[in-house]
Amino acid sequence: MAAECFIVQQGKRSEEMIHIMPSETTPLSGLLPDTLNGWSAAKTVPLLSPKDLYEYMDGGAELYLSYGFGEALSRTYSSPSNPEVVVEIYDLLESRNAFGVFTQVREEESLLFGQAAYAIPGALLFWKNRYYISISAWEPSIQADKFISDIAAYISSKITEEGQIPEVVSLLPPEGMIPSGFHYFHHPVWVNSYFFITDENIFAIDDKTDAVIARYEESEDQRKYLLIIRYPAIDKAKEAYLSFEKEFFPEGLTGNCLQTEDGKWLGAYLSGNTLMAVFNAASRDSSTKLLNQAIAEVLN
Amino acid sequence: MSSKLTRRQMLQDTAKLALGSTILMNSPFQAFGSSSDNKSRVILIRDSALTDANGAINRQVLAKMLDEAVVRLTRAESANEAWKQIIKPADVVGIKSNYWRLRTPVELEGLLRERVLRAGVKETDVSINDRSVLNDPVFKRSTALINVRPSRTHAWSGVGSMLKNYIMFTPQPSSYHGDSCADLAKLWELPEVKGKTRLNILVMITPMFHMVGSNNYSPEFIWPYNGLVVGIDPVAVDSVGVKIIEAKRRNHFNEDRPLNPPAKHIFLADTRHHLGNADFAKIDLVKAGWTEGILI
Numbered sequence: 001m002a003a004e005c006f007i008v009q010q011g012k013r014s015e016e017m018i019h020i021m022p023s024e025t026t027p028l029s030g031l032l033p034d035t036l037n038g039w040s041a042a043k044t045v046p047l048l049s050p051k052d053l054y055e056y057m058d059g060g061a062e063l064y065l066s067y068g069f070g071e072a073l074s075r076t077y078s079s080p081s082n083p084e085v086v087v088e089i090y091d092l093l094e095s096r097n098a099f100g101v102f103t104q105v106r107e108e109e110s111l112l113f114g115q116a117a118y119a120i121p122g123a124l125l126f127w128k129n130r131y132y133i134s135i136s137a138w139e140p141s142i143q144a145d146k147f148i149s150d151i152a153a154y155i156s157s158k159i160t161e162e163g164q165i166p167e168v169v170s171l172l173p174p175e176g177m178i179p180s181g182f183h184y185f186h187h188p189v190w191v192n193s194y195f196f197i198t199d200e201n202i203f204a205i206d207d208k209t210d211a212v213i214a215r216y217e218e219s220e221d222q223r224k225y226l227l228i229i230r231y232p233a234i235d236k237a238k239e240a241y242l243s244f245e246k247e248f249f250p251e252g253l254t255g256n257c258l259q260t261e262d263g264k265w266l267g268a269y270l271s272g273n274t275l276m277a278v279f280n281a282a283s284r285d286s287s288t289k290l291l292n293q294a295i296a297e298v299l300n
Numbered sequence: 301m302s303s304k305l306t307r308r309q310m311l312q313d314t315a316k317l318a319l320g321s322t323i324l325m326n327s328p329f330q331a332f333g334s335s336s337d338n339k340s341r342v343i344l345i346r347d348s349a350l351t352d353a354n355g356a357i358n359r360q361v362l363a364k365m366l367d368e369a370v371v372r373l374t375r376a377e378s379a380n381e382a383w384k385q386i387i388k389p390a391d392v393v394g395i396k397s398n399y400w401r402l403r404t405p406v407e408l409e410g411l412l413r414e415r416v417l418r419a420g421v422k423e424t425d426v427s428i429n430d431r432s433v434l435n436d437p438v439f440k441r442s443t444a445l446i447n448v449r450p451s452r453t454h455a456w457s458g459v460g461s462m463l464k465n466y467i468m469f470t471p472q473p474s475s476y477h478g479d480s481c482a483d484l485a486k487l488w489e490l491p492e493v494k495g496k497t498r499l500n501i502l503v504m505i506t507p508m509f510h511m512v513g514s515n516n517y518s519p520e521f522i523w524p525y526n527g528l529v530v531g532i533d534p535v536a537v538d539s540v541g542v543k544i545i546e547a548k549r550r551n552h553f554n555e556d557r558p559l560n561p562p563a564k565h566i567f568l569a570d571t572r573h574h575l576g577n578a579d580f581a582k583i584d585l586v587k588a589g590w591t592e593g594i595l596i
Binding site for chain 1: 311555
């Protein structure tokens with residue numbers, strides 16, 4: 001990304017990792033042009049391993065590694081009198097991973113590029129199939145934004161197949177959900193991505209689970225949260241539910257709900273291999289309503 | 301219940317401590333503290349005249365803020381006396397900065413260098429560095445460190461913190477990235493660092509409270525807060541910084557929008573590593589200067 005490229009250019013340590021490569025060096029190169037509408041590739045950095053990714057960015061590598069990193073390619077484009085534009089393509093091995101990374105970074109969605117895109121001045125992020133693409137300009141400008149759109153369309157056209165959105169996402173009740181207000185994940189760190197729940201992996205989330213956490217309208221300044229985790233086997237789901245119970249409601253639930261010490265309501269339910277939990281609801285009715293909606297989606 | 305750190309456990313502990321029933325735990329800082337009875341003094345100083353409409357820094361205003369902060373921190377009679385309490389003439393001083401697009405202002409680096417020299421340190425015994433500290437001859441023989449960096453969100457650790465600024469003291473930064481950088485406080489046990497830090501300055505002149513993508517720079521998520529957070533305890537300084545960032549996020553998004561992922565390395569630096577105080581009940585926060593939009 002633009003800021004990291006600055007580091008790459010400025011830092012002695014990072015100079016060692018610059019590889020000026022011919023354009024046709026990795027399969028990902030085929031998704032990018034050498035030139036497009038007056039812009040030319042100035043340098044290309046293949047990122048073939050987690051180590052490459054770590055060196056390329058400060059800490060940001062973990063986002064991709066937590067989903068499933070195959071390889072990536074960073075290419076910087078330049079055009080006279082314009083800020084540089086950096087295009088990064090991440091091959092995340094499975095479409096669910098590309099989708100998951102996208103859900104972590106987008107604030108809203110459009111269908112302008114790929115399977116969904118998020119644009120802010122000077123940057124565009126989108127996903128398609130197993131690829132997540134980040135395009136950013138060193139400085140926002142009309143010319144850079146135009147090139148960003150052009151190259152996004154180019155890349156999107158080169159990725160000919162679409163990927164599947166994980167089924168667990170379809171279990172989210174639509175009523176009251178904040179637009180683009182969910183994250184899909186299969187690494188335990190993201191369980192806290194909207195709301196601190198636990199420091200430990202009490203839900204036994206791993207590569208084989210599919211999880212989604214979503215925000216729902218509760219009041220003007222309050223949200224309630226729905227966590228749905230689908231396990232590969234019913235036994236795994238039962239173990240996770242027992243662990244959740246031990247940590248959050250050892251005293252048991254009444255009508256699948258419990259009022260916690262802050263006056264908010266917690267809801268929990270296990271249906272087959274699917275665990276559902278509601279956090280931060282303002283009332284028992286509110287918790288029950290969202291939980292029942294989720295149960296209905298699961299049983300549907 | 302077990303000793304795992306969960307929201308429910310925190311709520312119960314909070315209730316036992318009778319700290320009130322409306323505590324927000326999107327950043328789980330408030331209910332937990334170290335066993336020490338000593339509060340960590342943290343100075344938050346702001347000045348509306350620090351930056352102009354173009355974001356340019358007024359060096360004189362910055363110098364005044366910096367000196368006032370150390371005076372309030374040390375309770376010294378003057379800035380000179382305060383700096384002499386912090387840095388001794390025989391010290392070899394590494395100023396650990398942070399070079400990124402939203403970098404430690406060069407004006408602040410220059411002022412710190414001046415203050416160190418004014419305290420009697422030899423010109424050849426002070427160095428400012430970020431990514432090459434392990435190869436810097438002054439840092440290699442340093443007896444004192446000043447830790448200074450800008451406040452910004454971070455894709456994996458929640459925020460780029462005072463604690464995290466020492467990541468360049470390890471040849472393998474990625475080895476501290478596990479579990480969303482939970483154990484960054486361990487960096488402070490490295491021999492290059494341990495016991496050397498005299499001052500922590502979290503630069504909140506133009507903090508970045510949100511980001512899009514990993515390590516992206518999003519100007520629309522930067523605002524002129526015009527502040528410095530200064531302290532001896534890096535955990536307490538970080539805790540104050542996160543509080544401000546989260547308040548800004550709440551204002552901007554019109555709802556609670558906790559850092560993603562949470563900056564848990566800060567409270568774990570307190571509860572797990574006992575490096576300092578993240579708990580506000582153990583922080584003596586002194587506010588000075590401009591109060592409009594202070595957020596804390």
